[in-house]
Amino acid sequence: MKSKTADRLATGVFIAIAIIIISILVGLFSYILVNGLKHISWEFLTTPSSNIRAGGGIRDQLFNSFYILLITMIIAVPLGIGGGIYMAEYAKPGKVTDIIRSCIEVLASLPSIVIGMFGLLMFVNITGWGYTILGGALALTVFNLPVIVRVSEDSIRSVPRDLKEASLALGITHWHTIKTVLLPSAFPSILTGIILAAGRVFGEAAALLFTAGLSTPRLDYGNWNPFSAQSPLNIFRPAETLAVHIWSVNTQGLIPDVEEVSNGSAAVLVISVLLFNLLARWIGRLIHKKITATK
Amino acid sequence: MVSALMDKQTGKQAGESESKRNKESILEVNNLEIFYGEKRAVNGISMDIGKNSITALIGPSGCGKSTFLRSINRMNDLIPGARAEGEIIYEDLNILSEQINVVALRKEIGMVFQKPNPFPKSIYENITHALKFAGMKKKSKLDEIVEESLKKAALWEEVKDRLHKSALSLSGGQQQRLCIARTIAMKPTVMLLDEPSSALDPISNAKVEELIIDLKKDYSIIIVTHNMQQASRISDKTAFFLSGDLIEYEATEKIFTNPSVKKTEEYISGRFG
Amino acid sequence: MEKLTPAKDRLLKSKNNWMDGELRGKVLVLLCAVIMISATISITIFLGTKGLQSFIKNGVSLLEFLTSTHWNPTNQAKPEYGALPFIFGSFAVTFLAALIAAPLGIGGAIFMTEIAPSWGRKILQPIIELLVGIPSVVYGFIGLTVLVPFIREHVGGLGFSLLSGMIVLSIMILPTIATIATDAISSLPNSLREGSYALGATRWQTIRKVLIPAALPSLLTAIVLGMARAFGEALAVQMVIGNVRNLPSSILDASATLTTIITLNMGHTTYGSVENNTLWSMGLILLVMSFAFILLIRYLSSRRKM
Secondary structure: OHHHHHHHHHHHHHHHHHHHHHHHHHHHHHHHHHHHHOOOOHHHHHOOOOOOOOOOOOHHHHHHHHHHHHHHHHHHHHHHHHHHHHHHHHOOOOHHHHHHHHHHHHHHHOOHHHHHHHHHHHHHHHOOOOOOHHHHHHHHHHHHHHHHHHHHHHHHHOOOHHHHHHHHHOOOOHHHHHHHHHHHHHHHHHHHHHHHHHHHHHHOOHHHHOOOOOOOOOOOOOOOOOOOOOOOOOOOOOOOOHHHHHHHHHHOOOOOOHHHHHHHHHHHHHHHHHHHHHHHHHHHHHHHHHHOOOO | OOOOOOOOOOOOOHHHOOOOOOOOEEEEEEEEEEEEOOEEEEEEEEEEEEOOOEEEEEOOOOOOHHHHHHHHOOHHHHOOOEEEEEEEEEOOEEOOOOOEOHHHHHHHEEEEOOOOOOOOOEHHHHHHHHHHHOOOOOHHHHHHHHHHHHHHOOOHHHHHHHOOOEHHHOOHHHHHHHHHHHHHHOOOOEEEEEOOOOOOOHHHHHHHHHHHHHHOOOOEEEEEOOOHHHHHHHOOEEEEEEOOEEEEEEEHHHHHHOOOOHHHHHHHOOOOO | OOOOOOHHHHHEOOHHHHOOOHHHHHHHHHHHHHHHHHHHHHHHHHHHHHHHHHHHOOOOOHHHHHHOOOEEOOOOOOOEEOOHHHHHHHHHHHHHHHHHHHHHHHHHHHHHHHHOOOHHHHHHHHHHHHHHHOOHHHHHHHHHHHHHHHHHHHOOOOOOOHHHHHHHHHHHHHHHHHHHHHHHHHOOOHHHHHHHHHOOOOHHHHHHHHHHHHHHHHHHHHHHHHHHHHHHOOHHHHHHHEOOOOOOOOOOOOEOOHHHHHHHHOOOOOOOOHHHHHHHHHHHHHHHHHHHHHHHHHHHHHHHHO
16 A cells, blocks of 8 residues: 555655646746736837836837847858758768767857857957947857757758659759758758747847947937948947846846836747747748648 | 579670670679678679660569669669679769769669659659759740650649649659659659559559550669569569579569579569568 | 760769759858857867966966955955855856756656656646746846745845745756656656556656666756756846855855856956956856766766667
8 A cells, every 4th residue: 555655645746746837837927928018018119218217118129139130040040051951961970070069069058158258259359349239149140050050950851861862863963952852841840940049049148248238329210221320220239139138127227117127028028939939830830731732 | 692694695794795795785784792881782793784674673672672773873872881892884884983973874864762752842843853953944845844754654644734733742653653754854764663663552553564664665674673473564574682692684484484593483482582 | 865975975073064063062061060160169269268368367376266265356455366156156056956946847757758648748848848938037037026025025035045046047947857858758668667567566666666767867968958057047047146255154145156247247347357357267167067068968878878
């Protein structure tokens, strides 16, 4: 009977653990949404933030977050897919491949603050750019690259071998096979992986503190000249993102409505990340359906 | 080990026949050995493959027949650690040579696989994919070849109204004929078929067999099959492989009625395999 | 296709047909791989040399840096550079977080694979994925506004404490541990379970005596990966831990970690000054530790293969 009692007790403990995990998530989300949603308004999203007074919004931070994400992806996606193609299709088992694999592992496990420090050294001090969007995007590229390489490699490897053989047997070169057969077939899972990675980039702050900075110059949204200092599109200007904003108002801010601004920003951040996740799933399913359509 | 019997008309030995090769043969295999790493999968086989004929390769699983087939268009190159020694002479060139441009070679020696493997594209694109890569851009010419090769593959009537639908919507048998059609479209000289109907139902199988016999007019065909009836129905010559050796290579009729080696008889009569 | 040209011209390699994009493609993707290697190497070299400057150029004693508990770089007369409190803080908060997250994560994994494989997984899996998606500043912010006041009122102390840091971190690394542990346990062959049940063992006995020992190297890998994440996490910890320069004497004391000191002071110190350089030395410790975690994980996975 003793072992039966122990078994029941253990089952109870595991169920309790599951309930704890579920309640952590439910607690976190309801806290974020309940406290945050009431501060989110069109005005909050479209007014610039204030350093001292209450009532500031997050217009610039929101724009910066998306803009840095975009620049990061423009750099990281081609590099990452290229690296993934190399690992899946060209790398022969051996020393060199082992070294590259170790490098990916090292990059993937670097703390983001360390990447931020590297960014500070490389893209702020050595280049003399100061805090810039480009520097932030490059740091985030380092942070993001291993994820995209892995996703691309796995997706390309999981394309059925038959398809590759079919293409090669028709006298098509390896590279053209990669471009026209392997990549299109691997595309849905690569895209899903990239969007999930984008969600991670969107919420990242530590790598940006010392690279894109904690401030944003006064922006003129009518100015679309990417070389002008006031233009939001200028990649050589400092830019505080939403995630960095939450950190800075809480730790160094002077505004009286810290909590309101942070609550609203946190909700916007979490909802955006959620949307990225949903989008990734949805697009993945959609494209998968389209490719394997049996109409 | 009974090595390959040389071409019946010339009776020449493999090594010396290079220049005076029989006009009737398209491929000449001399002492071909294939290794996977340390392991030898094919042990020094020699045989001539006839032009415009169907040659069947039979034998139990793992006997080396598929390995041999895949060496003819260098698909074995894809397997890490695989290497081939000896010669396969095609148009006076040893196609195993480093010098060979495998991409060009595969255009002339096409291959159809065991499992139908159409690209996840439309029926039309499945055929034009390789043509476009080969530099053919004109729509009218492409249309013409698509129609012609689908007709040759006896698929035209079934798909002519839905050329732009996904190839994956076809049945297994139709998919396999599409794969044959896209190989035909490249106008190869040799077609290698690796158990092309083993994954198909009997009716599709019959259609594919009919098609293969029909293709003999224009192509030299080498087919790997597990199906004895299929080999006896469609092929002109049959080669029996066992653990990497070529045991017997004869006219199909002779192999199936009066094989000269006991092992062949045992295999054909279903004693093992 | 054009059979009129002689076989030699058609079939032999020539410069023309070998350059048709094939080589270009290969060089292109090789370049991507090379960029990754050079990024890794340059991170190591740059942070390495920068991190060693305080010892080589500024003459800070390595021994003092690693073992002294006195951190007072701004004292003009006698600056002190003892980083032990921060090193200790990093390790303490990492181990404490693992202490909470490991049982929860592995327990959750067992729940998903053994107790309720059908519906349990359907509920917990997306929840764990959602937890991964929450940005670390949001964890920090909630820690700051909910956890810190709660601890201050109900447990004691200032609220800003090792305890807060450990709770925030444990929730952050829970998904990492749970995901890998789930994969590890569900990939165990079913024959193990059947064999155990056939001998009359209860579910708990099967889990404890058969499944957990069999999956142990993978479970340890899961915990180490979680700890690696905890060790390098900066902002969430920084917001709740209090950031004082003393060694904590209890779990309710405020403390600091390597990452929090770097986060706080990097912007306030002059680039190239001794104090700034010691921050880079702390960064170097983080870098070395992430190499150490990788080696540990490799060692564990080599044990898994045996």
